[in-house]
Amino acid sequence: MVNETVSHYKILEKIGEGGMGVVYKAHDTRLDRTVALKFLSDSFLENPTIKSRFLHEAKGASAIQHKNITVVHDLDEAEGKSFIVMEYVEGHCLTELAKAGLSLRRILDLAVQITEGLAAAHKSGIVHRDVKSENITVTPDGTVKIMDFGLAKLKGVTQVTGAGTTLGTVAYMSPEQAKGVEVDARTDIFSFGVVLYELLTGQLPFKGEHIGATLFSILNEHPKPPSQLNADVPAELDRIVLRCLAKNRDERYPSADVLLIELVAFKEGIRTPSSPSAPATPPVPSHRPKKFVLPSLVVTALLGVLVFFFNPLKIQISRDRGAEAYGHSLAVMYFENLTDPADREHTGEMLSNLLITSLSQNSGLEVISRERLYDIQAEMGETKNGTVSPALAGRIAQRAGVTTMLLGSILQTRPNLTVTFRLVDVQTGKIQSSHRLAGFGTEKIFPMVDSMAVLVSKGLDLGPDVLADAKSVTDVTTDSPEAYRSYVEGVELYKKLFLAEARAAFHRAVELDSNFAMAYFRLSLTDEMAARKKVLERAWQLRERVTEQERLQIEAAYANQIEYRPERAAEILEQLIQKHPRHLGAYEHLSHIYQSLGRHEMSVATLLAGLKVDTLAKSLWNLLGYNYAGLNQKRRALETIDRYLRLAPGEPNPYDSKGEIYFVFGDVDSANFWYQKALSLRADFVTTEKVGFNVLLAGRFEEADRYFTRMKASGDRETQEQGEYCRLTILMRQGRLLEARRTMQKQLARHEAEGLAAFLPEDLYCLFNLCYAIGDFPGMLSYAQRYSAWQMKDPTNKFYARHLLAWAHMRNGNRAEAYRLMEELKKDVCGKQPNWQTIFDYSLGILSLEGGDFEAASGHFKKALATQYPNRAPQFAYAVSLLQTGRLSQGIHEMERVTWWTPISTPVLSLNYLPQGVLWPVNSTLAHYWLGTAYEKMGNPERAREEYREFLRIWKAADVDTPELKDARSRLAKLEGLAAK
Structure with missing residues (x-):
């Protein structure tokens, strides 16, 4: 097939073959990208059962959103051949790396990534069934990619001696696969154990002269501990590997999540308490490597995260020390x-x-x-x-x-x-x-x-x-x-999250002493967004004028926020925790960094480690609740926030947090109840904005305006200006987009006249989005250019709005310039910061959506969201792409959440840094239009009529007759005509 063109893919070379299929490297001529195409072998093309399972498994794999799983872009069929379109991954497979030899730390890093990928697959209900070194690739930047999810289940246990089955595949099989009995996720844990054994020793644990002999070894023989073949392997790692390789699956780790905890615990130099293990082996001298910092995560891994997995209803850690x-x-x-x-x-x-x-x-x-x-x-x-x-x-x-x-x-x-x-x-x-x-x-x-x-x-x-x-x-x-x-x-005000007053106090401190390093650092946590980098840089310049603990705090923040090196920031915070295990702020900041890296289990682990040190740490309980909420653990999230509330019953923030937890699970009424509790303790707390947004979506516009006006009456300038932005959302929700733009243009002029430079970027960004919503694409480009010019003043900003410029050029018909900008941006930001990669991929999705390539758009959005929390803010553009590609159930679920979601205070859940975030009042209304089209496609005209009517009701006073309004009126008229007949 090499040099042939299948659909719009030109086959470049054959890169792999197995018993059930063959994989080719190909060029996607439509999107100008390299992909991998996986075809069913010719011998299975006429087998409808096999073909159906092939497509089903590929769909299942495409549902997994994780950085360590190869992305599935599409399912297609051409010339009678079914194939899967996947991302093309460059790098070396583990088989090659095992032969080359790796350091223990490198092996552990790969093992953790593999386990994270398997854990994500298992949570999606997918068992790989063919985990082996050949199916795992390591990219040049060190990222693990697990492959062959599409074919894995086809290699059923009854096919062991079938055509194309290789000795290498058999050597990784679990005992239950070898016996031909039903398998579950623990079969992948066994196969992972084989892979880890191979990486540590350069040998396979089960070998034989032929397939039958290998199967006999898997079923009956116990491998030597890895340390007997490699003296650098510590006894604790022996225990982990041999538990994975237990013949009885009940003796293995119960899940990849629990295995992950032990691997991370060991990697970070943590000794875990005794737990059920593989059959006893002779004692092995310990050759423990140098500890990899973060010793306090011992509590995380065991006391904390074992609680997370095994004790969901009783979050109890020792009350005092x-x-x-x-x-x-x-x-x-x-x-x-x-x-x-x-x-x-x-x-x-x-x-x-x-x-x-x-x-x-x-x-x-x-x-x-x-x-x-x-x-x-x-x-x-x-x-x-x-x-x-x-x-x-x-x-x-x-x-x-x-x-x-x-x-x-x-x-x-x-x-x-x-x-x-x-x-x-x-x-x-x-x-x-x-x-x-x-x-x-x-x-x-x-x-x-x-x-x-x-x-x-x-x-x-x-x-x-x-x-x-x-x-x-x-x-x-x-x-x-x-x-x-x-x-x-x-400091006292900041602890209570009275941020405006805290900001004013820190400003007074640096005005009185321009060399007060910690005052600058604290100011960087509370100041206006545009000023935060400047004051943090000043704190870093003065970092020799603080204690060691404070210096490490400042250096970690600088590495993360100025140098954009989150991994380096994590190393510094781990060092701080190692030296000062009771420094609770370090656990909190380290948890935030793990969140940004998409390592949610480690974020939870870090917080639980801190809570072992101090069970009264309010901020850690609060952050832990949000982590559980993001992981879709509602009961744990609420129990955790209740612990926070019991520690601070007289403060408004615990009530605000409980409201947000209810909100992210879609219980808006309960959210408003707890929000009001917060406001009863402090009427001008940050909760004011959230209540205003919720009553806005409920259609109570005057009540929403009263909440936003209350913000304008604040003594804090930033809160006053935020109140103005909030009032603008009322016009946007009502479809009065031209009036909203005029109001925003006046606000921009006022800020320029008053020299309020800190607010200009947000003004320009809002106007850019409003022009898009109105359909004024030249205006959209003009504001994007001004916004980009402003961003270029900050040398640490690697984007300077090129993704927005690309979007504007695309809408103005200049596709070549749009993709040129994205290619330029790719060189500057990709592979350097997780959030940058997320924004880049999401922006590619928007360009594909605007260009009408909905399948590509869906793939880009899925990749962008892969490292985010499962229970995240819904994304309007992603929902549109799902509906346009026929994934109606998934698209409706995402779009229905768009109808009620409003911004909250937690960026890792609200994702407000993604493009289109400011358009939520518009998109929450347009969502009803799109739901109407979806229900029409599903043959549910009654629900479609309801959605169209709701859309037209909300935008009855719209001052722009958008294409959606015109189409909704037309569709509703047809549906009502049919209903009348």
Whole structure:
């Protein structure tokens, strides 16, 4: 078939052949891309049963959306031949790599990726049944691609000795395949064990002179532990491999997910607790490699993620670590302000935080954070009121698991401060030392803290080296008391997610001290999006003016957000966790990075590891709830958020989070109930926008406007401007698109006149999308060009809106320029950042959709969404592509979710960074039109009429007679005419 053309595919070369089919490299002349075509062998072409199963399996494989599974683009038939169109993957198969020899770390990396791919397939109900080294390719960038899902099931166990079956295939078979009995996902785990054994030893575990001898070996012989053939293999890895190869499938890992946890645990240098294993083997000396950081994920892998898989209803992790105190550990308790019991000027708070920061420089001392102590106090039912009795302080310190606590008081006789403090043994209550410092003015609080740190270090007998190495607290914070006071206020506000007030406090701090590194870093977490990079870069420049823990935080954020190197950021955070396992912020940030990389199981694992360290970490419970929601684990998500709510019943955010969890599962009424709970605690919380959007889609436009007007009344400029954008969504929902554009153009002019540059990119982006919705494609291109020019001012922005320019050129009939821009963009962004790849692939989908190639569009969208959470925001363009390619059930499901989905606060679920995100008020209305067309195709005229009527009702005041409006009126008239007859 080489050099022949089948459909619009030109066959270039034959690249593989098996018992059931043959694979060719081909050129897709329509989309100008290289693909792989998999044909059924001629001997099966007349067998309708085999042909039907072939097509069924290919459809099943195409439903798997995962980076480690080869993408299936299409099913086709030409000249009586059925074939599957797949992505063409360059690289080396594992057979070649096994012969070449790989490092243990590289093998483990490949093993984890293979298992992630199998886990995704099993969750989709697909069992590969032919996992072997030849069917696994590793691309030049190190990505694993599992192939042959389309043919795998055809190689049924009754075909073992049939034509074309090779010895290599038999060598990877499970015992149940060899026996010819029914198989399940555990057969893939066995075959994976064979592959891993081969990678570790260069040999197959089961061998024979002929097929029968190999089958006998699989059924009756136990392989040698890999360590007996490769001394570098640790005993723990022996156990994992041999459990995969257990003859009895009940003794293997119950699922690929559980296997994945153990592999990741081992890869990261984690020892797991004992679990059912393969038959006993002789003891093997341990040749454990250097630990690969992240030791605290031991809890994740076992305590945490085993809970995730085996204990869905009882998320219980040890409540406290009081019995686990070890070494030098200290809790700096509250300084009672004798002259200002309410500590209105935060003097006591400043003193405590500065002392913690100073003492945290000591590598031989573990200092418990203030947040941890507050959380323990709240869990004990004690309110934070500025004073804590010695007895209560002792109970808090015991719960924190520390050996020593520091109690103190402040006597303020302006302008002087007198501080008294004592070190107390937590277990015995014995005072170890007591001190009194006087004669320091309020402006001398920093030298006072330095003196206190010296006295504490001596009292704890930390040694002379600690004292010599310690920096003055001004060298790692600020020398401005007022700047630090603002910083402390900002941190407290940020914990409660009062972001506007926190942002203002951090701004005051850097205005008072332009070298305050941590204030810049905190500002990067709260500032307007356009300004975040700038302040983060400033924090990075000043990173030597912070403690080691804080420096690693800043460097990780810089690697992720400025250098766009998430893997490097993860390494830094793993280092931080290894050195400071109680640094809870590191777990949170690492979880976010794993989310961005599409490694959702590792995101969950990281959070559970942090919660093992501190079960009172509110932010980790919150983020874990969203992870479970994204993974479609509704019950776990709600139980987890309830844990968060019990820890912070007086804060609005837990109620807001619970509302969002209900929302992503489609329960909008329950979402609104919990949103209102949040607003009852704080009327101007971020929940205001979400409630406004929900009542907007319910058609209560005046009520929505009241919520958005409330945002405009905020004292925070960013919230005010967001209120303006929100009011614009009312016009968009009503189809008053020309009026919306005029309003937006006025807003752009106002921002330009007032010098509010931070808001200009969003103005231009909105206008670009509005022109598209109106059908003004020259205007669309003009705004895309202006938006791109603005983005080019940021040297770290590798896109500078070229994907939007390409879209605009496509709509203006310049297809060549559109694809030229995308080819240029591909060189700059692909393979460098997961989200970049997602945006690129999604944009290709939009171009294909605009060009009328709906099958290609569907493939691009599917690839873009493959690494996202299963329970993600619905995508309008993807839904259109599904309907246009005849995948009606799937398309209707996606489109129906478009009708009620509104933006939420979680980017990994809302995907608001994808093109068309701003058009959700328009698309949620157009969705009814498309549902009408789908129901017509399905022969359900009654449902079609309902959808057309709803579409026309919502857009009854539309000021643009769009093609959809015209077509809906025409279709409805025909359907009503038929109904009348």
